[in-house]
Amino acid sequence: MKIFSVIIAVAVGVFVLLGYFIPASALIAARSVLVSWAILAGGFAVLVGAMNLAQVHFMKVRRRDRSWSYSLLLIISLLSTLTLGLILGPANPIMQAVVQAVIFPVEASLMAVLAVTLVYAAIRLLRRRSDLMSVVFLASAVFVLTAGLALPFIGQLPILGDMLGPWFSSVLVAGGARGILLGVALGALTTGLRVLFAMDRPYGGK
Amino acid sequence: MSNLIGLGIVGLASILLLAFTLIKRKSPAVFRNINALTRLRRAAGLAVEDGTRLHVSLGRGGLLTPNGAGPLAGLALLRGLAEQASVSDRPPVVTSGEGALSALSQDTLESAYRAAGAEEQYQPINGRATGLTPFSYAAGAMPITRDEYISTTVLLGDFGPEAGLFADAAERDQSLLVAGASDPAAQAVLFASASDALIGEEMFAAPAYLNTDDAQRASLTVQDILRWLIILALLGLSAVKLLGIA
Structure with a gap:
């Protein structure tokens, strides 16, 4: 059984990969069918993920783990939102209100917490790791922020805002980012090939 | 033309990968020192000895996106860490922000335990989806460091700026954090906030440093x-x- 899953995974991977590079109509058609199946399976996986989430928190409530009351709140919210969604449909104004008045603000507040966290982390960076790269990192961050600053009445800072800032972003920052992305792309390529050749099998087996 | 170049690079990489895998090396492989991974190897061993847990977080998903290689590297690393921790009373806990990824993490944990001959130790509940949007995933995974005796947190996968929240939680709970992400914005956040950050391709090298x-x-x-x-x-x-x- 395991060998069949490996053969299917490898064959699908090869077809999809070739479909990207070789513009043969049969390959492109096969690729689009396989990718649409993957998207369908991905949609089902969301349901699996939600069930897994509920299961974890149900166990926390049953065992009276630390912070179990939050888990209970999560299960109640999950079930009530699911029931409402199934009865009313996702386009219903009540469902829209749940998304816009609860989920969006909660995520936005976490974003705000993140902004504070990052400022705090930047302040503490030199205490945690006082090396040349940390100094360069902090100096670059301060420089880019200052160059992008718009003051009342003056607008952008002269020279810094209209010459040095754009040069810094388009030459140094873009060059560095491309270097990092090239490294990531090479890593991604070999990782993908290891999975494609079934050397790594995260789908069970090896 | 660009398609041909792409196909050529993939073809060359495939041939080289197969050749170097099949050729048996006579001398042991020598790796460049990456502090974060040296510390991770040590911390994984220590966690087994002092009865604490490892928390491996694979990111918010994205298996069907161009960032899908990050979580796959995370799963390869998890395989090595889980096998190493299979003798521990407290098995590693794995979190992710996507259903498919949580299923793969459970599969990886199970096969690691099977390979280590400790199949009875495997609990599916240790591979968890903690939320299905980036911030709900982070909010669900952060308390694990505090609640489940975590000594080391490993972030390896597809993260965005929300990785900063993990770093803050790990620092508050005095847990070692080794983190790598494929997104450059997340790498910048992790460089500023994590105790040990993996930059660029270092995250894809992590499995090789822990597996033989x-x-x-x-x-x-x-x-x-x-x-x-x-x-x-x-x-x-x-x-x-x-x-x-x-």
Whole structure:
């Protein structure tokens, strides 16, 4: 059984990969069918993920783990939102209100917490790791922020805002980012090939 | 033309990967020192000894996106860590922000325990989806460090700026944090906030530093060869442009 899953995974991977590079109509058609199946399976996986989430928190409530009351709140919210969604449909104004008045603000507040966290982390960076790269990192961050600053009445800072800032972003920052992305792309390529050749099998087996 | 170049690079990488995997090395592989991974190896051993847990977080998903290789590298690392921790009373806990990824993490944990001969220790509940949007995933995974005796947190996968929240939680709970992400914005956040950040391709090298797998080592060699080829191509094309040939 395991060998069949490996053969299917490898064959699908090869077809999809070739479909990207070789513009043969049969390959492109096969690729689009396989990718649409993957998207369908991905949609089902969301349901699996939600069930897994509920299961974890149900166990926390049953065992009276630390912070179990939050888990209970999560299960109640999950079930009530699911029931409402199934009865009313996702386009219903009540469902829209749940998304816009609860989920969006909660995520936005976490974003705000993140902004504070990052400022705090930047302040503490030199205490945690006082090396040349940390100094360069902090100096670059301060420089880019200052160059992008718009003051009342003056607008952008002269020279810094209209010459040095754009040069810094388009030459140094873009060059560095491309270097990092090239490294990531090479890593991604070999990782993908290891999975494609079934050397790594995260789908069970090896 | 660009399709042909792409196919050529993938073909060359495939041939090199298969060749280096099949060729048995006579001398042991020598790795460049990456502090974060040295510390991780030590911390994984210590966690088994002092009865604490490892928390491996694979990111918010994205298996069907161009960032899908990050979580796959995370799963390869998880395989090695889980096998190492299979003798521990407290098995590693794995979190992710996507259903498919949580299923894969459960599969990886199960196969690691099976390989270590400790199948009875495997509990599916240790592979969890903690939320299905980036911030709900982070909010669900953060308390695990505090609530479940975590001594080391590993972030390896597809993260965005929300990785900063993990770093803050790990620091508050005095847990070692080793983190790598494929997104450059997340890498910048992690460089500023994590105790040990993996930059660029270092995150893809992590499994090779913990596993003794020939394929993992071969993929590092292939990356090095391709990197040199890209450097030579960049220099050559710059020279050609400078001389005004093309």
